[in-house]
Amino acid sequence: MTSVLGVISAKGGVGKTTTTANLAAALAQKGYNVTAVDGNITTPNLSIHLGCALYPVTLHDVLLGRAPIEQAIYHHPCGMRVVPASLAVSDLCVKPEMFQAAVSGLLRGRGLLIIDGAAGLGREARAVMAAADSLLIVTNPDLPSVTDALKAVRLAAQNGKPVLGVVLNRVGAYPSQMSAEEVVGMMDVPVLVSIPEDGAVPASIAAQTPVVLWKPRSRAARAYKHLAGIIVGEREPEAGSLLESLLGFFRR
Ligand code: ADP
Ligand code: MG
Numbered sequence: 001m002t003s004v005l006g007v008i009s010a011k012g013g014v015g016k017t018t019t020t021a022n023l024a025a026a027l028a029q030k031g032y033n034v035t036a037v038d039g040n041i042t043t044p045n046l047s048i049h050l051g052c053a054l055y056p057v058t059l060h061d062v063l064l065g066r067a068p069i070e071q072a073i074y075h076h077p078c079g080m081r082v083v084p085a086s087l088a089v090s091d092l093c094v095k096p097e098m099f100q101a102a103v104s105g106l107l108r109g110r111g112l113l114i115i116d117g118a119a120g121l122g123r124e125a126r127a128v129m130a131a132a133d134s135l136l137i138v139t140n141p142d143l144p145s146v147t148d149a150l151k152a153v154r155l156a157a158q159n160g161k162p163v164l165g166v167v168l169n170r171v172g173a174y175p176s177q178m179s180a181e182e183v184v185g186m187m188d189v190p191v192l193v194s195i196p197e198d199g200a201v202p203a204s205i206a207a208q209t210p211v212v213l214w215k216p217r218s219r220a221a222r223a224y225k226h227l228a229g230i231i232v233g234e235r236e237p238e239a240g241s242l243l244e245s246l247l248g249f250f251r252r
Contacts (some may be wrong), residue, residue, distance in 0.1 A: 002101060005111045005164075005231075006039070006132030010148035012119030015169035018201060018211075020116035021049040022221070023136075025210040026091045026228035028080035033080040033111030035073070037103065039128040041096050041117045045087035047074075051208035052082055060086035062106065069106040078213055083107065096127035103131035120156055129155065134162040137189065140170045141177040150187050165192035167227065173197035179192045193227040195220055 007020045011133050015042075024036035038046040038059065051147035052074045061067040074082040107113055115132060118124035129135065135156050139149035149166065152201040166187060168180055173196040180191045204211035212221045229235035 003111075004115065004131055004133045005110060006115045006117055006128045006135045006251055007138060007159075008079040008117035008125055008128060008135055008152050009119070009138040009145070010121050010125070010143045010152040011139070014138050014145050015167070015195070016119075016138045017046055017116050018047050018205070019136065019138050019169065019195075019220075019224070020046060020114050021169050021210040022115050022224035023192045023228055023231065024080045024082075025076075025078050026113065026212045026225045027114075027231065028076070028078045029212070030232065032232065035083060035107065035110050035113050037107060037113055037115045038085035039099060039115040039124070039131070040085060041094055041099055041124050041127075043086065043118070044116075045086070047082065047084035048085075048091075048208060049205055050074075050076060050082050052076065052084055053087060054210075055082075055084055058084050058086040058091075059099070059102065059226060060088075060091040062092050063090070063094045065104055069102070073110075077209075081110070096123040099124075100127045100131045121152060125152075126155075128219045129161055132161060134164050136164055136167055136192075137187075138167045138169055138217065139183070140173075141179070141183060143178070146178060146186055147181055148244055153187055153189055164187050164231075165190040167191075167193055167195060169195045170197045171195060192230050193223055195223040195227075197246060 007016045028036045030224040055074045057067045057071040062072045101193050117128040139145045168191050196219045200215040200218035201220050204214040212224050
């Protein structure tokens with residue numbers, strides 16, 4: 001049963017934070033109990049995407065024993081909760097393994113946790129993988145991104161972590177991109193949704209508001225809301241018995 005969903009990609013800049021922010025916001029709008037957690041220990045930016053970068057208490061304060069977890073939970077106007085990470089250079093001493101323990105010990109049980117993973121497959125990203133019950137893989141439809149994403153899928157398999165599927169982001173940005181079928185063929189994991197390249201996304205990030213809230217009728221917003229529908233079982237995934245574990249969480 002999934003209550004902790006990790007969002008990873010291996011490659012940086014493909015849309016993990018955008019996906020975390022928008023999936024969490026779309027689920028909150030549907031009335032689900034959801035908490036977005038920044039799993040980027042050294043270079044966090046979920047709080048920037050969500051407009052709470054000035055929130056005074058972070059996950060780092062909790063990990064360093066400076067505050068209880070309750071104080072590090074920001075209530076976003078859309079109904080979701082956010083656990084931001086510290087932007088301060090002085091907090092870089094926190095170890096990724098402490099993050100994993102905090103998720104298991106302090107955050108689990110507070111609705112669906114969606115964790116924004118770090119780039120790469122180093123200790124930070126692996127701590128998110130270890131803390132998660134299941135994973136969403138974000139990739140762009142190009143060979144370097146998909147090659148890195150495939151490595152993340154193989155690492156997930158080695159660790160016994162189910163992969164719900166792939167979020168194929170920035171589709172249509174340029175003509176030579178891989179098709180969804182080619183991505184499935186290479187990764188052997190279903191593509192749950194294709195998120196189009198959409199100027200509304202960078203504009204929404206500049207406005208520090210997820211695009212599903214900032215421009216709900218944009219193509220990207222509609223695709224992210226479609227992903228939320230897939231995650232809660234209202235929309236058909238392309239192939240998806242693994243989603244049953246997550247649906248079980250919401251039916252509970
Ligand atoms: P990651 O968390 O994987 O590093 P981000 O979510 O921060 O990636 O996205 C990186 C950048 O890509 C963002 O600043 C945004 O401008 C751009 N971006 C992401 N998704 C889209 C999209 N669907 N359309 C256009 N630009 C996008
Ligand atoms: Mg990010």
